[in-house]
Structures are given as structure tokens and as C-alpha cells.
Amino acid sequence: MTVVRVAILDDHPIVRAGLRAALEPVVGIEVVGDASTVEQILHVVDAESPDVVLVDLHLGGDQSGHDAIAAIVERSPESRMVVVTAFDNERDVRSALSAGATGYVLKDAPESELIAAVFGAAQGQRPLSPLVANRLAFSTTADPQALTERELEVLEAVAEGKDNTSIARALFISQATVKSHLSHAFTKLDVSTRTGAVAEARRRGLIR
Amino acid sequence: MTVVRVAILDDHPIVRAGLRAALEPVVGIEVVGDASTVEQILHVVDAESPDVVLVDLHLGGDQSGHDAIAAIVERSPESRMVVVTAFDNERDVRSALSAGATGYVLKDAPESELIAAVFGAAQGQRPLSPLVANRLAFSTTADPQALTERELEVLEAVAEGKDNTSIARALFISQATVKSHLSHAFTKLDVSTRTGAVAEARRRGLIR
DNA sequence: CGGCGCCTACGACTTTTGGATGATTCGCGA
DNA sequence: TCGCGAATCATCCAAAAGTCGTAGGCGCCG
Numbered sequence: 001m002t003v004v005r006v007a008i009l010d011d012h013p014i015v016r017a018g019l020r021a022a023l024e025p026v027v028g029i030e031v032v033g034d035a036s037t038v039e040q041i042l043h044v045v046d047a048e049s050p051d052v053v054l055v056d057l058h059l060g061g062d063q064s065g066h067d068a069i070a071a072i073v074e075r076s077p078e079s080r081m082v083v084v085t086a087f088d089n090e091r092d093v094r095s096a097l098s099a100g101a102t103g104y105v106l107k108d109a110p111e112s113e114l115i116a117a118v119f120g121a122a123q124g125q126r127p128l129s130p131l132v133a134n135r136l137a138f139s140t141t142a143d144p145q146a147l148t149e150r151e152l153e154v155l156e157a158v159a160e161g162k163d164n165t166s167i168a169r170a171l172f173i174s175q176a177t178v179k180s181h182l183s184h185a186f187t188k189l190d191v192s193t194r195t196g197a198v199a200e201a202r203r204r205g206l207i208r
Numbered sequence: 209m210t211v212v213r214v215a216i217l218d219d220h221p222i223v224r225a226g227l228r229a230a231l232e233p234v235v236g237i238e239v240v241g242d243a244s245t246v247e248q249i250l251h252v253v254d255a256e257s258p259d260v261v262l263v264d265l266h267l268g269g270d271q272s273g274h275d276a277i278a279a280i281v282e283r284s285p286e287s288r289m290v291v292v293t294a295f296d297n298e299r300d301v302r303s304a305l306s307a308g309a310t311g312y313v314l315k316d317a318p319e320s321e322l323i324a325a326v327f328g329a330a331q332g333q334r335p336l337s338p339l340v341a342n343r344l345a346f347s348t349t350a351d352p353q354a355l356t357e358r359e360l361e362v363l364e365a366v367a368e369g370k371d372n373t374s375i376a377r378a379l380f381i382s383q384a385t386v387k388s389h390l391s392h393a394f395t396k397l398d399v400s401t402r403t404g405a406v407a408e409a410r411r412r413g414l415i416r
Numbered sequence: 417c418g419g420c421g422c423c424t425a426c427g428a429c430t431t432t433t434g435g436a437t438g439a440t441t442c443g444c445g446a
Numbered sequence: 447t448c449g450c451g452a453a454t455c456a457t458c459c460a461a462a463a464g465t466c467g468t469a470g471g472c473g474c475c476g
Contacts, residue, residue, distance in 0.1 A: 011316050012226075012294065012315040012316050013226075013230075013315075013316070013317070013318055013319050014223060014226040014227055014230060014292070014315050014319065014322065015222060015223055015226050015315065016226070017225075017226040017227075017229040017230050017319065018220075018221075018222040018223050018224070018225040018226025018227070018228075018229060019222055019225075019226070020229065021225040021226060021228065021229035022221075022222060022225050084222070086220065086294070107220040107222050107223065108219050108220045108221070109221070110221055111221050111222065111225065114222065148451090148452065148453085149452095150452075150453065151452095158403055159403065159407060160403075160404075160407050161399055161401055161403045161404025161405070161406070161407040161408065162403075162404075163401055163431095163432070163433090164432075164433075165432090173453085173454070173455085174454075174455055174456085175455095176454080176455045176456055176457090177453070177454050177455060179433075179434070179435095180453080180454075180455080181453080181454095182433085182434080183434070183435070183436095184452095186434080186435095191369060192434075192435095193369060193371055193433080193434080193462085194403055194433075194434090195366055195367070195369045195370075195371075195402055195403055195406065196369030196370075196371075197369070198369065198403060198406070199367065199368050199369035200369065356421090356422060356423085357422090358422075358423065358424095359422095371462070371463085372462075372463070373462085381423085381424070381425085382424080382425060382426085383462095383463095384424085384425050384426060384427085385423075385424050385425060387463075387464065387465090388423085388424075388425075389423080389424095390463085390464080391464065391465070391466090392422095394464080400464080401432085401463085401464080402463075402464090
């Protein structure tokens, strides 16, 4: 039986240590390297060609795990990526998976789940934390409540503190249209104010 | 030389493993227990009377590290608390310190800093991550732009999407007062709308 | 003691939002 | 081709938000 070679990308030394500590004692898993930046992980990937790369989506600074996933896919398409992150908003999950990640495990999951995910990913499965899988299953059925692209654009502008007039200017539409989009978004999000919409959208991970 | 007995409170198994992995090999440190909930950590504290308790401020569910700190202070005043958390907004730091924490270490700090913090706390020092200490030093110099406690409270409610009326009810004050606090906050943050204030406060790390 | 800053509160006024409704255009899929 | 959802815009009305000035009570500090 082959050993699964794992690399770790996370900006928190303590979390890296935790992942190592969880995986290294496991027979059949070998941690071949870790990194705290996208740069570093690419070197590791180049040097080690790991079977599985654990990726934290929320790296420090302005780096994003998404970038890392995309970059790794390009360099080493045979490496499987498993996202290991603290939060589980739908936007992150979807974009990570579509960027090429094969699995998604929450940091508050038990270690056994992590280990299972590593083996699963190495075998070509798509291990998802139950919570994540659940919500994903619910929403893949063409959620009629999904916000349209335009509604999201407007909402993002609202989240930046813009008023309807400046949003209208920024998007080259009239205030009436801005209000129209917002009203629709309110209905879908089941709120009645712009700040409420921002809070709810943020909770759902629709906007950052 | 006495051994420093350490307990760990964090809802993420992987982070707990990381903290253990970082501390256990250190001569002079003994990890006597860990916990993922406030309940559990209190049992550990009762049973072990650790010298130092590492506390994550952002526990899962509705639990807060602040509660844990307050509860531990009450049960075991001789235990030193060190906050170990990922994000470092000023509010969290201040309230944690005033609740009784003696130190504050960021999760993206190197392990050496964590170890130093444990020993420091055990010896009665107040170990703070450089970043944290820095901002704290800056802001203690009576920043005239600093939001007052009340203004922050109102702003946080706004960030949750509440309108002035429900904020007034929640804080047992009148809408007029809510508006007053918000107006002051707007001036200090140099914005003119509530959503703008939330965005700006979030940028500055004043609210989560 | 005497400010000074914070929290509280009111009222009147202006601006911004949100709701209801309706209409037009466009593209996409049954 | 017909219909539907998305995007666009308009109007009117009601409600919420924001501005400004004013002011009392309170605690802290020199």
C-alpha cells in the first residue's frame, strides 16, 4: 500500500502544527512539507509533488486560498486539494470546489474526519464535511432564492457604504433600478433594510 | 524549577492539537487538559488548577471566550489566562484584558511567541503579541477619534442589521439617543450612512 | 471646585430608503 | 413563437435615517 504524501498550506503556525500532529502519527500518511504563503506552497508542490494538499482559504494578508488552489491546479494537476478552513459560507465552498478543490473540511471537525478526507481525496473521492455537504445538497437544486448577479453587485456596493445614488452612478443605471434590485434582494433574503440585507448576505457567505 | 501546567480551550480539534504539539515538547511545560466548551474547561480548571489557560475568543456556537475568562477568574483566580485567537480587533483585546486575561497572542504568531507567552504569563507578566501591543499603545494615547463604548455597541447592532427602533429597545434607550450615538460615530469615522460606518469600522477592526 | 467628556434625550427639518405598482426591453429555453 | 425571468425605469407615498441645536446628569481629573 502506498503512502499518501501530504503538504499543508496555512498561515497559522499553530494550525500547521495541529494538522501535522493529527496526520503524522497516522500509518499511511506522510507530511512532506508545509507553507504559510502561496509562494512557499508552490515550491513545496514543485519539489515534492504531494498527493494531497491541505489548503486554508483564509490566509493572512491579501493572499487567498483560491489563488493557491488555482496555481496548484496549474502546476500539478494530479495533486488533490482539500480545503481546511474555519468558516463554511457557501460562496467559499463553491468557488473553492470550482477552482479545483476536491474536498472541504471544517476546522471544528474531529480529526478523524480530516484523516478520512485525506485518504478519500487521495483515492479520488470528494470528501466534504457533513455540514457542508448538507447545505450544498440543499442549494444545488436551483435555489429560487438565489440572488442574481446584478443584485449581488448592488448589495456589495451597499456593503461598502454607498447610497443608492452613487451605486446608480457606479453601475450606470438609475436610482429606480438600484431600488428595484435591492427590493428583490430584500425579498429573497427575507429582510427589510439594506443593513439587514448586508448582514444576512454576509452570514450566508454571499458577500465578503 | 517548577513545571508550568497548561490547559487549552478551543473549539477546533486541530487547533487544540496544534497547541499541544507546540507546547508539549517544551521542557518546563505540561499540558494538563483541553476542552472545546466553557463547561468542559471549567471542569478541567476545577480538577487541575492549571497555572495558565489558553483561551480562544471565538468559540463555536453562541459561546464566547469572554464568558470563559470571567468564569475561570471566579473559580480559580490564581490561574493566568492567555488569549490565543486569530483576529485582533481592539474591542476583543480590551474586553478580554479587562475580563481578566493577562496575555494575548495571535494565532499567526510563531510558536516561539506562544511559548514565551506561556512562561511569561506563569511568571506574572502580561505577554502581548507585538502587533497587539503596538496598536494598544497607540490607542491608549487618547485618540480623539476613538469611538466610545456606547457608540461601538450601537454600531455593532447596526452591523447586525437592526434598525434604530430595535437598537433603542435592545439598549433600553430612545431612538433619539441611538441617532445621537450614530451621528457621533459617523463624524469620527468620516462617513455619513450607517452602512458606511459599518464598512469603515470593519476595515479598522473595531467590529468583527 | 470646575471643567470636560460621555450618555442620555427632545424636536424640527431634510434626505434617503423602502413599498407598491406598472411598464418596457431583451434573451433564453420549452 | 410564446412566455418568463432579468434588467431597466418611473411615480407616489410612507417610513426610516440623518442633521442640528440644545440640555441635564454623572463621573473623572487637575
